[in-house]
Amino acid sequence: MASITLDSLTKSYGQTEVLHHIQGEIQHGEFIVIVGPSGCGKSTLLRMVAGLETVTSGQVSIGDKVINDLEPADRDIAMVFQNYALYPHMSVEQNMAYGLKIRKFPKAEIKRRVEQAADILEIRDYLKRKPRQLSGGQRQRVAMGRAIVRDPQVFLFDEPLSNLDAKLRVQMRLEIRKLQRRLGVTSIYVTHDQVEAMTLGDRLMVLNGGYVEQFGTPIEVYEKPASVFVAGFIGSPSMNFISAQASKGQLTLPDGTTLASNTSANGPVTLGMRPEHLKQHGSGPIQLEVDLPEQLGATTLVHGRISGTELPITASLNGIHAASSGDVLRFDAPVEQMHIFDAQTGKRIE
Amino acid sequence: MLSLQIRGDNIIFASPTSFAGSDDPMLKHVHFNKVLLPVLLVAPQILITLVFFMWPAGQALYQSFLIEDAFGLSREFVWFENFQYLWHDEIYLQTFWRTAVFSALVAMLAMSIALILAGFAERVIKGAGAYRTLLIWPYAVAPVLAGALWVFMFNPTLGIFPFLLEKINIDWNHYLNGTQAMGLVVAAAAWKQIAYNFLFYLAAMQSIPKSVVEAAAIDGAGPLRRFWTITLPLVSPTTFFLLVINIVYAFFDTFGIIHAVTQGGPANATTILVYKVYSDGFVGLDLGGSAAQSVVLMFIVILMTVIQFRYVEKKVEY
Amino acid sequence: MVETRPFLTFVTHLVLILGVVMIALPIWITFVAASHDDIRMTQAPIPMLPGGFFWENFKRTLFGSGLAGNEITPVWRMLFNSLVMALAIAGGKIVISLLSAFAIVYFKFPFRMGFFWMIFLTLMLPVEVRILPTFEVVANLGLLNSYWGLSIPLIASATATFMFRQVFLTIPDEMLESARIDGAGPMRFFWDILIPLSRTNIAALFVILFIYGWNQYLWPLLITTDSDMTTIVVSIKQMLEAAEQSPQWNIIMMTAMLAMLPPIIVVIAMQKLFVQGLTETDK
Structure with missing residues (x-):
């Protein structure tokens, strides 16, 4: 064998x-x-x-x-x-x-x-x-x-x-x-x-x-x-990484936004979200200020920043979207598709 | 990038990066780890090198410190006396300068004719190959044969050129006239070397991108001006390379020409260093003196190799 | 050619034809001289157009003893000696150089760099500068007047070793890796992969070394005292000396032609390879 x-x-x-x-x-x-x-x-x-x-x-x-x-x-x-x-x-x-x-x-x-x-x-x-x-x-x-x-x-x-x-x-x-x-x-x-x-x-x-x-x-x-x-490294477009503070299952982003999560970690963590997992939703907590939309036909990649910060973030939307520079789009971050990593070691935290 | 060129038996390195210095750039990253086999593989070459190169060269060095009588009956270790003697020997010093003049004349003549021919041949589209074929064969002619051909053409009683020269009242006899003798060996030596230089110049010119020449033409430079301002500077590395090669050629490979044409005469007018090593050693049996001259020649060869090695390959960037 | 000016084209061809004439003139005169009879060749001015005695001179020279009244070896024998010497030098250099270049490039072994530098040193010592002691060595080994003595001392030079080393360095490492995975040992790799991949270079080098060997002069002059071992190139000089008493220029020039012909044929026939071998810098 x-x-x-x-x-x-x-x-x-x-x-x-x-x-x-x-x-x-x-x-x-x-x-x-x-x-x-x-x-x-x-x-x-x-x-x-x-x-x-x-x-x-x-x-x-x-x-x-x-x-x-x-x-x-x-x-x-x-x-x-x-x-x-x-x-x-x-x-x-x-x-x-x-x-x-x-x-x-x-x-x-x-x-x-x-x-x-x-x-x-x-x-x-x-x-x-x-x-x-x-x-x-x-x-x-x-x-x-x-x-x-x-x-x-x-x-x-x-x-x-x-x-x-x-x-x-x-x-x-x-x-x-x-x-x-x-x-x-x-x-x-x-x-x-x-x-x-x-x-x-x-x-x-x-x-x-x-x-x-x-x-x-x-x-x-x-x-x-x-x-x-x-x-x-795996996945295209690449995953978004945002540093965050975790406490009691809640994540606080640098702009003050809080997200619900199921993590048991406390203290500084890195939150990872794949662009394709961000769900566009009128009252979602994540606000993306558009810099540049890329039309790929089947999907649209929206590159931008979290409103009021310089933190880059990319979302992938199905189909063609007419977003233009300066627009603010809102997204939900589904709990089950969040990846939480230790801020120091970079290792995954379950 | 290493470039290497062959001059008869000799080879000259053009790039210092080829093997000097650093860790071990000349070994394959992937290699065999065996010991006996490679030693066996290099053995023939090393053996021949030791027996026919290192040992004789060592002998020459050793003998250059000895004075020996012509019959080999007595010898005396004299340190640098042979060299000191050379240094004060009028005849040797004259030979030295004669060799320098001879080499310079041969190099200049052979290179400039080759440059001109290559410059024109490069312009030809149809028939360039035919011209090349017709121009390269003297490379294959042995120096002594080149000498024989020229000595026949200039034979004072029969030769075609003395016959023609007589019509313009020049009396040609290189057996009596030292200047004429020198002229003849220079011509024969240069004739043989033109082919080699031509090949290198042609290759160098053909490697100049067409667009550079065309750009110059659009800038309004005529053919002659382009040759001076574009072609010549761009082939300058070749010129330098050929200069060294031609000088080495004139120093060593012309022995056969001189031996056939003048035997160093008349009255030493065409005796160059290599010829003197031979005539003092084999004919005059002055072993110590001949060996000292050999050693001087070895240093000249080493010097030229080093010059070649260090300065030639300043590649022109296109 | 950037311009197409007819006048310039005319000048170009004119200069080149002049160059060809200048290069070819000595050889033309040799050919003409070799085609006349003895008597014509003692009258000045010598002819510039061929005569009718070419084949007669050819036979006389090749199978006779060259110059009349001079009991020397027939010219065909000297041609044969030259051929043996040239082939032995070219073949010998190529073989020992392939082997040592292979060892230096593909193996790591003690004193590798020492060997390399020793070979490099031989570059610096043309035979002319160490002629006397080399002669003594060959005499002591009893190799005077032999094909061994004619060829072996000239085989030892680094030319070919360096060229093959250069060629081997340009062969991708994957060739060796692939061959090792296929199960080829060092010598098998050498025969099956390296030699076929260096074929053009071997051929080009053969042309250069054949000419080098054929045209040797000083060395055979010194070590062949037996006229049966003389090479054709050396014999010319002896004929020239004899010519001072009784000139037989037609025979001398015929001999010169026969001496020139083999290397010229090799150069012209293998022109492409030869030029490539001579001027190519990197592949």
């Missing part, structure tokens, strides 16, 4: 620790997305699983086997690189067959596997071509094909879609997901794109500054973000 265990995994470059005691269990067949801003250590983590970076301390295991010191080739993994890393002097077919050839597979078996993978990925017509004769999307498929033919226990994806244009990205995203379901291979996928993360992952590992902020399903991460960072 190809479960993956990350046990207190740490990476340092000299004195600088870049990944801090990463902990995680990945089930067989699961699709895990590691997501975070650039420099958070997500690629390093993936490369440690691949064996391209050494492990400073802690353990990586696949199944029951600790693989810390195994060569990448001996880990039974396949990897899809950001720039595809196709061998430019080999044809598509040779690219896909290379790993099998080195492992001394019989010729007939190599041919069978390459053709099967080519069929799955619909690249059969390009088998004789060189990578430079292919479009970005086709190269992407070849890179995936190279991973598939090996029939590995684990797929590793390092931002594989970031070199494609937006439309192709959406299409390939779906295909990767379908392919992974079909093959049932345990997969780790690294991206900085939160939409990719939400749509692809069975679970997301949100990484920030070398720490795991949260490890959970997309819905959990969206509905119950574990920290201010996760709350701000």
